[in-house]
Amino acid sequence: MAEIFLFVLVPLVFLAGLAAYLPFVPVIAALRALALVMQILTGYGRTLVGVVYRRTPEFRTLPPYRPQDERVKAYRNYFFGPAFRDLRQLLTLARRSSVTTVGDSFRAVTSRQFVAPAHHRALTVPYGLTLHLGLCAGTVLALLPVGLLVVLHALLIALLAGGARLLAGTLRAVDRAVLGMKRLHTGMLCPHCFERVPYPAYDCPSPTCRRRHADIRPGTYGVWRRRCECGQRMPTLLILMSRDARLQAYCVHPHCGKPMNTDAGHMPEVVIPLIGGQAAGKTQLMAAMLLALEHAAAGGGPAITLADEESDAEYQVLREVLRMRGHTRATQKTLPRAHSFVLGAGRSQRLVHLFDTAGERFVDRDDTDALRYARAARTFVFVLDPMAVKAFWTALEPPPGPLLDHTLGSTVDPEEVFARSVQAVAAMGAPLSRSRLAVAISKTDLLAEHGLAPAHPGDSDGARTWLRQALGLHSLVQAMELNFREVRFFHTAAVANEETGVDGSVTRFVEWCLRG
Ligand SMILES: Nc1nc2c(ncn2[C@@H]2O[C@H](COP(=O)(O)OP(=O)(O)OP(=O)(O)O)[C@@H](O)[C@H]2O)c(=O)[nH]1
Ligand SMILES: [Zn+2]
Ligand SMILES: [Zn+2]
Ligand SMILES: [Zn+2]
Structure with a gap:
């Protein structure tokens, strides 16, 4: 069972x-x-x-x-x-x-x-x-x-x-x-090495960090902003930098790396080289140009701000010299440095670099390579001291009296300086045939004191005729007009006066130079 x-x-x-x-x-x-x-x-x-x-x-x-x-x-x-x-x-x-x-x-x-x-x-x-x-x-x-x-x-x-x-x-x-709209598609000018910087490097704005960022543009390290290793955020583009938060720009060329103007990249740039022999009057003319712009700004013209501390410090000294009617000192032969300033406001703002190079540099062939900055220039200034022309002392009618001090004049032949500079600048690839040339016939006030000034000092054609006929500079004038697209002649007196400010000749001159 x-x-x-x-x-x-x-x-x-x-x-x-x-x-x-x-x-x-x-x-x-x-x-x-x-x-x-x-x-x-x-x-x-x-x-x-x-x-x-x-x-x-x-x-x-x-x-x-x-x-x-x-x-x-x-x-x-x-x-x-x-x-x-x-x-x-x-x-x-x-x-x-x-x-x-x-x-x-x-x-x-x-x-x-x-x-x-x-x-x-x-x-x-x-x-x-x-x-x-x-x-x-x-x-x-x-x-x-x-x-x-x-x-x-x-x-x-x-x-x-x-x-x-x-x-x-x-x-x-x-x-x-x-940048293209600001005519900066080829980059900005480094005021130290005169090379073009396509896009500056920037330092981290944190005061305790200061790491250099070679290329801040949008990409791997951020689209709108990037974050530095220290944690600080920074904008990735020039257009994203607000006016009061502009970062300090640096040259990207490895042998240079020096600071650029804070305004670099934010506005069009104008480069104006001053060319001329020793003691032709370049430095004094530049000081007068700056002072004229400052006076114009005070009178309602475009505002002017010196773009960096060095430019500003040098300008203060020069202005004092002008005010005291003193004499400028010969410019040091060290590599020229731009005197940079921002002119105008809003959309019409421009960063202007005036290059005052020691006259010595235009004499020696080996030294002219320092004129690299001229590649970026479309307006050139040639400072011509009439007292440096032989005919001034021998052929002028009436002849300069014994009271006119020889030592106030330059001793370098302008024809030679012009030929050498043009050759050097053209060899560097500056498009002279598309550039303008302002010829400043300097020290007009000295000439006027001795009754040697031309009849119509404010007129370009008159000045041109004076150079050709009174000083016999036919071939120099011809060379200028052959090399440049447009040539203007000015008699300039780089002197200032407490009440009336800078001589009117400089005001007209600077206005033409900056018009282009
Ligand atoms: N009266 C008068 N003196 C001038 C004028 N321009 C220049 N000078 C004087 O001429 C001398 C030479 O002027 P600078 O401006 O230093 O000449 P520069 O071309 O800069 O000379 P370097 O720096 O040696 O190349 C100085 O003593 C100036 O004071 C001017 O328009 N009027
Ligand atoms: Zn540089
Ligand atoms: Zn940092
Ligand atoms: Zn000088």
């Missing part, structure tokens, strides 16, 4: 139970599969938040982008590297966490239902098998949403990275166009 019970009834009951259980198998398996999928997705979500947002050490699998390792000591824009690093970290960590979740689930079922079950194995083994079936299905099913999320993530950052590059490119193009 016991045998019947054991070998017939029990199996029958078991099989009947199994048959009754069978319809529930798909339901239980499906639920376990769904639970596993949800578990894996939750893990993925947690990893995503950790990698992209919390950024704690346990979510780090790849070395981070650090500013100290960069060529430029600045933080990278998220879409220029870090976003892809995050995606790779996410893939690694998500794979790890999914494998752990699946493995743990299988192990839990095995141990609880097969190895150490709480009930009879006859009951737990079918249940365990069902769960295993669910886990298998869940593992396969989870691949779909996780894969989809990864693909979406990759697509999104690819799209944003493309957008960031496009935006950076557009901003650079806009900046280039604005």
